Amino acid sequence: MSMNSSLILSSTTFIYALATVFYIGSFPFKKQILAKAGFWVIVIGLIGNTTGILLRWVESYQMGYGHAPFSNMYESLVFFSWTLAVLYIFVEIKYKESSIGVFVSPLIFLAIAYASFDPNMSSKISPLIPALKSNWLIAHVISCFLGYAGFALAFGFSFIYFFKPKDPKSTSVFARLPSWEMIDELTYQMIVFGFLFLTIGIITGAVWANSAWGKYWSWDPKETWSLITWFVYAIFLHLRMMRGWHGTRLALVSIVGFLAVLFTYFGVNYLLSGLHSYG
Amino acid sequence: MFFCSVELTVYTLVLLATTSIIGTVVLQNGSPQQYVTLYGNGFYNLIKVLKLDDMYHAWWFLFLLLLLCINIIVCSIERLSLTWKTIFPKKVGFNPDRFRTLKNKEIFTTNKEFKTLASEFQAILSKRVGPVLYEETSKGCVMYAEKGRWTRMGVYVVHASIILLVLGALIGAVFGFKGDLRLDEGAKADTLFTTKSRTSIQLPFAIQCNEFEVRFYDTGAPEEFRSNLTIIENGKESFTQDIRVNHPLRYKGINIFQSSYGTAAPDNALFEILDNTTQKSITIRLKVGEKAQLPRDAGIFEFEGFLPNFKFREHNLGEAFFGKVTLKGKEGFQIPLPTKFPTFDKMRKGQFTFVVKDFEQRYYTGLQVTKDPGIWYVYAGFILMILGCWITFFISHQCYFIEIEKTDQKTTSVLVSGKANRNSYGMTLKIKKFVTLLKDK
Ligand code: HEM
Numbered sequence: 001m002s003m004n005s006s007l008i009l010s011s012t013t014f015i016y017a018l019a020t021v022f023y024i025g026s027f028p029f030k031k032q033i034l035a036k037a038g039f040w041v042i043v044i045g046l047i048g049n050t051t052g053i054l055l056r057w058v059e060s061y062q063m064g065y066g067h068a069p070f071s072n073m074y075e076s077l078v079f080f081s082w083t084l085a086v087l088y089i090f091v092e093i094k095y096k097e098s099s100i101g102v103f104v105s106p107l108i109f110l111a112i113a114y115a116s117f118d119p120n121m122s123s124k125i126s127p128l129i130p131a132l133k134s135n136w137l138i139a140h141v142i143s144c145f146l147g148y149a150g151f152a153l154a155f156g157f158s159f160i161y162f163f164k165p166k167d168p169k170s171t172s173v174f175a176r177l178p179s180w181e182m183i184d185e186l187t188y189q190m191i192v193f194g195f196l197f198l199t200i201g202i203i204t205g206a207v208w209a210n211s212a213w214g215k216y217w218s219w220d221p222k223e224t225w226s227l228i229t230w231f232v233y234a235i236f237l238h239l240r241m242m243r244g245w246h247g248t249r250l251a252l253v254s255i256v257g258f259l260a261v262l263f264t265y266f267g268v269n270y271l272l273s274g275l276h277s278y279g
Numbered sequence: 280m281f282f283c284s285v286e287l288t289v290y291t292l293v294l295l296a297t298t299s300i301i302g303t304v305v306l307q308n309g310s311p312q313q314y315v316t317l318y319g320n321g322f323y324n325l326i327k328v329l330k331l332d333d334m335y336h337a338w339w340f341l342f343l344l345l346l347l348c349i350n351i352i353v354c355s356i357e358r359l360s361l362t363w364k365t366i367f368p369k370k371v372g373f374n375p376d377r378f379r380t381l382k383n384k385e386i387f388t389t390n391k392e393f394k395t396l397a398s399e400f401q402a403i404l405s406k407r408v409g410p411v412l413y414e415e416t417s418k419g420c421v422m423y424a425e426k427g428r429w430t431r432m433g434v435y436v437v438h439a440s441i442i443l444l445v446l447g448a449l450i451g452a453v454f455g456f457k458g459d460l461r462l463d464e465g466a467k468a469d470t471l472f473t474t475k476s477r478t479s480i481q482l483p484f485a486i487q488c489n490e491f492e493v494r495f496y497d498t499g500a501p502e503e504f505r506s507n508l509t510i511i512e513n514g515k516e517s518f519t520q521d522i523r524v525n526h527p528l529r530y531k532g533i534n535i536f537q538s539s540y541g542t543a544a545p546d547n548a549l550f551e552i553l554d555n556t557t558q559k560s561i562t563i564r565l566k567v568g569e570k571a572q573l574p575r576d577a578g579i580f581e582f583e584g585f586l587p588n589f590k591f592r593e594h595n596l597g598e599a600f601f602g603k604v605t606l607k608g609k610e611g612f613q614i615p616l617p618t619k620f621p622t623f624d625k626m627r628k629g630q631f632t633f634v635v636k637d638f639e640q641r642y643y644t645g646l647q648v649t650k651d652p653g654i655w656y657v658y659a660g661f662i663l664m665i666l667g668c669w670i671t672f673f674i675s676h677q678c679y680f681i682e683i684e685k686t687d688q689k690t691t692s693v694l695v696s697g698k699a700n701r702n703s704y705g706m707t708l709k710i711k712k713f714v715t716l717l718k719d720k
Contacts, residue, residue, distance in 0.1 A: 182704075187701075192673075213538065231296035
């Protein structure tokens, strides 16, 4: 039964891989058409991704467990790809800059590829333990991952600073990348988006913990690391708004922030122990 | 001023972020033995001095949090006194020259007559943005409208929410408590011990556990824990309610959570006593502490109690009953009767062999009982933080400016520009959209 959704989701992995190839291919050859193709392939991938998630949801009901598909590492990675794709499609439509896809499509692909190909990753649908049965869990997971997606895109965009030549007359392939102001704006908007949702994610997590264990904050490693991440991005915001930081200096803060996100997401699970069993 | 600088904010946040890592790597709230085995004696002393074994409550960590609060408060007061007049001006005014030189301006010409244009644009501006300020100039007119001036308060809302969170946490730590309560099915209690300091707390009511139930999935994983509780006030039953994980009972400021469970000591059991001389056996049901006559008046058997984990020669044999056998004219001795090994007592090769035939399996429920009068401050802080972030990030103070000039008899030239205190790119897009709207008119 659970074959259907797994099959769709592994096909999605290949679709996202194709999109990545298109975006990267469009870059050195200055082929606008390849980038356009990349965009539509991502849209198709997103349709597959969405179908896979919904089907998995239905399957869990058929198996009698009936829970939203956000309950283990596999499901969270698949959902992470989904949030990344949605946010990226939105950004490309809004800002009409297809060259930035080079920096984001690999992330969309890598998240779901990790879920599909890591042999230690179980894609089995299993029942929820009592503590996870809460609507706050759904709100918590969705907002955390929207936040992570914002930070991931900001991370991708931050690298543009290091490639884009400062000289406007430069003929390097990287001269086609968006202007410095545009990157600055893009990174900032993504971080602001991520920050709002990380904040909501931490808060819904706290409210949930308070209804399950009677304590809204217990300094569990995952909680602490999400707070550390929050601190890093709060530092980013103050440096930009109050100290006027811009460019590569600020891009480094955004990169450090995303490393904190990665540690919160994976490092805590594999290296530290605590209440959270998955991302 | 030292306390009011963003440098201090940034440095404190950097320190908080980096030191917070320590508590996720170093074991928290362990015993001295654990620390010595894990890190050695030298590090253990360092851990003790810096309180790294409970670092989120260590003096220096709390000091960093305090610094953050002072920073926010001092800064907000100082900045608010400066920006108050900007946020709540007596009279809104504007400087046309500043808007004429803005980067994101759009200029277009139209054949429409000046008068109609002026009144049309004024109508659009007042509908889309807000009250319009209108001034005539030598060549035509300028108009100005703004919205969202109040959103400049957003940051203060965010910062105030942080103070509320810290205040709520402080109130909870001082006036609240958290404790564990273990209740056998059928038992009740009105006192408990706090988890941290083990001080006893008297509740304003008693909690009675009528029944505990655990359900499992077919995979063997637990599906649901449920306790049926009755609240007893002044000796009278007040009400009865089920609690489950994620569905606590909240009453009179006290919260009762389902947190664990286990098997409780049964209070009666059915014993079989085999007389090895006659090969006849009797069965008898006894409560804890009750005694029974042995066959042929050979002595007395007493049901003494129950242990969930009985250790026998370093092996854990699990649940076991205990009895005391006193044969006539002899010293009494204790016998263990592990339920998993019914033939255990046979190996003693006594005059009588005892077996537990049946007992009622009972559970105890592990409850977590908490009181946190600071929670409402914390929740208010949560709501304000989300609202404040939303306002600060996504709504801005936007000013729109339109200048209309008669160039010659036929055409009129229009300049549209605007600025916002945040998200300047978004404002540029807004101005572009606004211009299309004006042109379509
Ligand atoms: C974590 C603790 C925080 C501390 C200690 C802190 C402290 C400060 C300080 C001292 C200032 C400068 C003075 C002022 O304008 O009041 C400031 C400015 C600012 N803070 Fe924070 N802040 C914190 C969290 C946040 C958060 C979570 C946000 C997210 C919305 C934020 C947004 C801002 C903004 C936008 C400004 C600039 C104000 C302006 O443009 O006038 N702060 N912060």
